[in-house]
Amino acid sequence: MITQRDSFWNEIYQQAKTDRDIIIVSADMGAPSLDKFRTDFPAQFVNTGIAEQNAILVASGLAKEGKKVFVYAIASFLTLNCIEKIRVQNGMMNIPINIVGIGAGFSYPDSGPTHHLSEDIAIMRSIPNITTISVTDHHMSKKLAQSYKDFDHTHYIRLERQPIGELYKTCEAVNLDKGLHEIIEGQDHLIISNGNLLFKCKEILREKSLNFGLCDIFRYPLNINELEKVVKKYKKITTIEETFLPGGLGSSILEALSDLGIQMEVNRIGLDTKKGYCYQYGGREEIHKYYGIDKDSLISKLST
Amino acid sequence: MIKNDLESKCLFLRKKILEVCLKAETGHVTSSLSCVEILVTLYYKGYLNINSKDLEDDERDRFILSKAQASPLLYLILADLGLYDMKELDHFAQKNGMFGVHLQHSVPGVETTAGALGHGLGLAAGIALRAKMDRKLYMTYTLLGDGELYEGSIWESMMFASHNNLNNLVGIIDRNYLCTTDFTENLVELEPLTEKVQSFGWNVVRIDGHNLHAIDNALKNLRARPSRKPTMLICDTVKGKGLDVMSFKPLCHGVPPKGEDAKKAKKQFYL
Numbered sequence: 248m249i250t251q252r253d254s255f256w257n258e259i260y261q262q263a264k265t266d267r268d269i270i271i272v273s274a275d276m277g278a279p280s281l282d283k284f285r286t287d288f289p290a291q292f293v294n295t296g297i298a299e300q301n302a303i304l305v306a307s308g309l310a311k312e313g314k315k316v317f318v319y320a321i322a323s324f325l326t327l328n329c330i331e332k333i334r335v336q337n338g339m340m341n342i343p344i345n346i347v348g349i350g351a352g353f354s355y356p357d358s359g360p361t362h363h364l365s366e367d368i369a370i371m372r373s374i375p376n377i378t379t380i381s382v383t384d385h386h387m388s389k390k391l392a393q394s395y396k397d398f399d400h401t402h403y404i405r406l407e408r409q410p411i412g413e414l415y416k417t418c419e420a421v422n423l424d425k426g427l428h429e430i431i432e433g434q435d436h437l438i439i440s441n442g443n444l445l446f447k448c449k450e451i452l453r454e455k456s457l458n459f460g461l462c463d464i465f466r467y468p469l470n471i472n473e474l475e476k477v478v479k480k481y482k483k484i485t486t487i488e489e490t491f492l493p494g495g496l497g498s499s500i501l502e503a504l505s506d507l508g509i510q511m512e513v514n515r516i517g518l519d520t521k522k523g524y525c526y527q528y529g530g531r532e533e534i535h536k537y538y539g540i541d542k543d544s545l546i547s548k549l550s551t
Numbered sequence: 552m553i554k555n556d557l558e559s560k561c562l563f564l565r566k567k568i569l570e571v572c573l574k575a576e577t578g579h580v581t582s583s584l585s586c587v588e589i590l591v592t593l594y595y596k597g598y599l600n601i602n603s604k605d606l607e608d609d610e611r612d613r614f615i616l617s618k619a620q621a622s623p624l625l626y627l628i629l630a631d632l633g634l635y636d637m638k639e640l641d642h643f644a645q646k647n648g649m650f651g652v653h654l655q656h657s658v659p660g661v662e663t664t665a666g667a668l669g670h671g672l673g674l675a676a677g678i679a680l681r682a683k684m685d686r687k688l689y690m691t692y693t694l695l696g697d698g699e700l701y702e703g704s705i706w707e708s709m710m711f712a713s714h715n716n717l718n719n720l721v722g723i724i725d726r727n728y729l730c731t732t733d734f735t736e737n738l739v740e741l742e743p744l745t746e747k748v749q750s751f752g753w754n755v756v757r758i759d760g761h762n763l764h765a766i767d768n769a770l771k772n773l774r775a776r777p778s779r780k781p782t783m784l785i786c787d788t789v790k791g792k793g794l795d796v797m798s799f800k801p802l803c804h805g806v807p808p809k810g811e812d813a814k815k816a817k818k819q820f821y822l
Contacts, residue, residue: 295707298711311678332673
C-alpha cells in the first residue's frame, strides 16, 4: 500500500508539471517521491537545512508574493519548534502556506518522545486561520494535494509515516469540507477517532461484533453542524486519540457538544499527561500499552 | 531632495516621534530615534520605490521592518508620504486608532504584522527568493534591531540568504548597543559583529547610522547587484539619538520620558 506521504507528493508532482508557482520548502526532509520532484523541478525545490523556523519564514515570504508553498519536515519539529512563526505569519497575517508534517502520533515508535506527535492538535487548532487535517489514508492525502488551489488560508497536513490502512476507496469519497465521516452506523454508542487508532477501533468493533457507530473526525476546526447530525443519533460517545488529552480530539468534541447545547455522556481515551513521555520501544503497540490505548486495553475499555 | 532637506526631515520626524509617544503615554521612543536617518534615506532618497496609487504593485520594493518597535517612525513616514492622514497619529495606540505600539499589515504601506523578533530576515529572504524565481527586479530591504540578533532564527536566515545568493536582499542592523535591561556587550557579546556576519557569507558595510551621506553611499549601488551575495549594513547608532535624557541609558526601552525628563525632552526638541 502506498504511503500517505508518497501519495501526496506524487500528486503534487503531477500538479507542478503545469503550475510553476508550486514550491516545496524542505527542512532537509526527503522521500523517494520528493527525489523525483527535486530532480525534475529543481527551481521549485528549496532546502533550508534543518532549520524549521527559517523554513516557515521563507515559505511565508514566498507565499506572500503569490507562490503556492508546501513546507515539509518532521511534524513535531515543524509545529512545536515554529509555533510563534506560524502564529504571526500564518495566523495573524493569514499568509496561506501548506505545512506538511510527517509522523502523526507514534509514527516514529523507535525514535523516542522527541519525535512523537502528541501535543500538536491542541496547539495548532487554537490558532485562528489554520485548518488542521489529520490524514486518514492515502486517498485523503491525494485529495489534499489536488485541492491546494482552493486553499485561501494555511493548512496543516499531518501525515502518517507508514501505511496504516485504507478507509476511503477513492479521493472523491473524501469530503474535506465536511471534515468527518461516519464510517459505521451503530446503536447508542458512538466511537470518535482518527488516524492510526481509527483503524484499530474498526478492527475491534468487527472482531468483537460490537454494534457501535464509528466516526472519522479528521479536520479541525470541527464542522459542528455535521457533527450534530451524527451525534444526535447516539446516547453516548467515546473519543479515542493518540495525543495528550488536554486540547485534543476528545476535548474538541466536548467543546462542540457544549456549543451545540447537547448533553450526553462522553468518555475520553487518550494520552494521560500524568503518564508523561514514553521511552518504550519495540513498536507502536508497545507505546500504546504504556498509555493504555493498545488493542487489549481498548477492548476492555469499550466492553465495559 | 537635497541633503539639508533630509536633515530637516529627520528633525521633523524626531519631534513627531516624541510628540506622538508623549501624547499616547506609550511607544518605543528610543528605538525609533536610533533609526531615523536609516528610514529617511530609504524612503526619501529613492531607495524604496513604492507606488502610492497601487500599494500592491508587484514591481514595488519591499521593506520589512523586523524591529517593529520602531513603528511610530514608520507610521509617521507613511503618513508624511500621503498614504493616510497625519492626524491618525493623534490616536496612536488609542481606542479606535488605526495602529498600536507594534506593526500591523492593515496599515497602508506596511508589509507585515510584526512585534515578535527574529521573523523579518527569513520572511524577507522568501520575498527576495521569489523575485529571483520570477525574474522580478524589486529590492527587498529589512531593518533588524541589534537586540534581535540574539534570536537564533536570524542566523538560520542569514545562512540561507547567502547560500541562495540573494543579492536583491539588503539587511540593515540598527546597532544601537542597547537592549532593555543593559548594553548588549554586558548581556551577551555581539561583537565582533562585522566578522560574524561576514562569516555567514554576507557583504558587510559598517557605517555611522546617523550619517545620511554614509547611508546613502552604502545603499547607492546595491540595485545594480555588484556582488552575488546579500549585503548587510551595520549602522552604528545611538538609542534615543538626540534626546539626552534617554540616550546611553538602559531601562529606557519602550517608554516615553515622564515628569521632569519629559519637560527636558520637550525643551530639547522645541516642543
